[in-house]
Amino acid sequence: MGMGREPDSLSAGRDHGSHTLKVYSGTVVGLFGKDVFVELGVRMQGVIELDHFQSPPAVGDVFEFTLRGQEDGLWALSLREEEVLSTWENLELGSWVQARAVRSAFGGLEMKIGPLHGFLPKSHTGLARDEKLDVLVGKHFTCEVIEIERERQRVLLSRKFVVQHERTHPHQRELGSLRVGEKVHGTVTRLEEYGVFVHFGQGLEGLVHVSDIAYERVGHPADSLRVGQAVEARVLAIRAGGRRIALGLKQLTPNPWERVGEQLAPGDLVEGRITRVRDFGAFLSIARGIEGLLPAGECGLRPGEPITAALRPGETVSARVLELDAPRERIAFSLCHSSGARIERAEAANRALWLENSKGAPSQLAESLKDKLAAALRRSG
Numbered sequence: 001m002g003m004g005r006e007p008d009s010l011s012a013g014r015d016h017g018s019h020t021l022k023v024y025s026g027t028v029v030g031l032f033g034k035d036v037f038v039e040l041g042v043r044m045q046g047v048i049e050l051d052h053f054q055s056p057p058a059v060g061d062v063f064e065f066t067l068r069g070q071e072d073g074l075w076a077l078s079l080r081e082e083e084v085l086s087t088w089e090n091l092e093l094g095s096w097v098q099a100r101a102v103r104s105a106f107g108g109l110e111m112k113i114g115p116l117h118g119f120l121p122k123s124h125t126g127l128a129r130d131e132k133l134d135v136l137v138g139k140h141f142t143c144e145v146i147e148i149e150r151e152r153q154r155v156l157l158s159r160k161f162v163v164q165h166e167r168t169h170p171h172q173r174e175l176g177s178l179r180v181g182e183k184v185h186g187t188v189t190r191l192e193e194y195g196v197f198v199h200f201g202q203g204l205e206g207l208v209h210v211s212d213i214a215y216e217r218v219g220h221p222a223d224s225l226r227v228g229q230a231v232e233a234r235v236l237a238i239r240a241g242g243r244r245i246a247l248g249l250k251q252l253t254p255n256p257w258e259r260v261g262e263q264l265a266p267g268d269l270v271e272g273r274i275t276r277v278r279d280f281g282a283f284l285s286i287a288r289g290i291e292g293l294l295p296a297g298e299c300g301l302r303p304g305e306p307i308t309a310a311l312r313p314g315e316t317v318s319a320r321v322l323e324l325d326a327p328r329e330r331i332a333f334s335l336c337h338s339s340g341a342r343i344e345r346a347e348a349a350n351r352a353l354w355l356e357n358s359k360g361a362p363s364q365l366a367e368s369l370k371d372k373l374a375a376a377l378r379r380s381g
Contacts, residue, residue: 046075096238104133124158206245215289256289261326271348292331300342318348
């Protein structure tokens with residue numbers, strides 16, 4: 001087990017081996033029951049079961065992981081040696097997916113689930129015996145994943161199971177028409193540390209993971225929401241035959257990262273607030289929803305000085321933008337100038353004030369000179 005190694009927040013994922021498998025360096029940040037929680041980078045957390053490890057890990061241990069899929073805002077992880085293909089990361093048996101029938105084939109229909117290939121056997125189409133398969137070609141409909149053939153990179157689907165669910169459970173009819181990306185109106189029914197449950201439609205309920213409440217970090221859902229509150233949410237995923245529906249609230253508001261690339265560039269000085277401090281670095285928030293990593297090696301610490309003694313949550317500092325990757329929502333900072341000199345705490349604010357005051361200086365000077373010239377001409381006349 002590695003200890004104290006600093007994770008690369010901007011380029012943790014890298015190709016490794018064949019297919020599209022990527023390896024991420026992650027730091028263990030907590031253990032709860034049989035789950036181990038891992039920090040993979042800025043706003044990127046994962047969970048893995050304890051029995052995947054040969055011996056229980058300790059907080060601060062660093063391992064290399066692959067991503068198995070995302071659920072409720074957390075990445076399901078495997079240790080690097082377990083070799084899981086990331087192209088299949090979002091699939092699991094029993095999931096309900098939106099699929100399109102591409103063409104009829106021997107024994108069924110060739111299907112597409114996003115970029116993945118699937119097959120719908122004729123016996124699972126839900127059609128009557130005398131109906132032709134062609135009536136479904138070109139159409140999108142909900143199917144249940146009944147088998148995953150990773151070696152052949154193909155998924156077996158069932159439309160029949162979805163139809164049967166809709167017939168036997170009235171609310172399943174509404175579930176069958178529910179689409180990922182759709183906006184729903186609901187009411188908060190329960191608050192938990194990891195998220196909120198929202199009741200919507202006719203008997204449907206979904207979970208908004210704490211990371212999908214707002215773009216800024218939310219400590220506890222109760223800080224932002226209350227039971228009985230009416231909300232609008234976007235459907236992010238439908239899993240386990242509709243028994244698990246993932247919703248998002250922040251997805252209905254503008255993403256603050258979309259304009260960061262226009263407003264900031266490496267080398268810029270910014271003012272921010274320290275939100276969390278870890279042995280490998282601190283997290284710095286510079287605007288609503290914009291939080292980045294301040295690596296310990298970029299804090300200008302004296303030899304042997306721990307970062308926890310130099311920085312505290314809640315304090316305001318000036319920092320230099322070190323790296324910026326807006327599409328991946330990642331930004332890294334430094335408390336030092338490129339020369340190595342430490343940045344003063346109020347330097348960013350003072351610089352911003354100077355720039356603001358200097359904007360009008362040339363025009364004011366020009367007006368003053370023009371007035372003096374006019375007065376001189378009047379006197380000479």
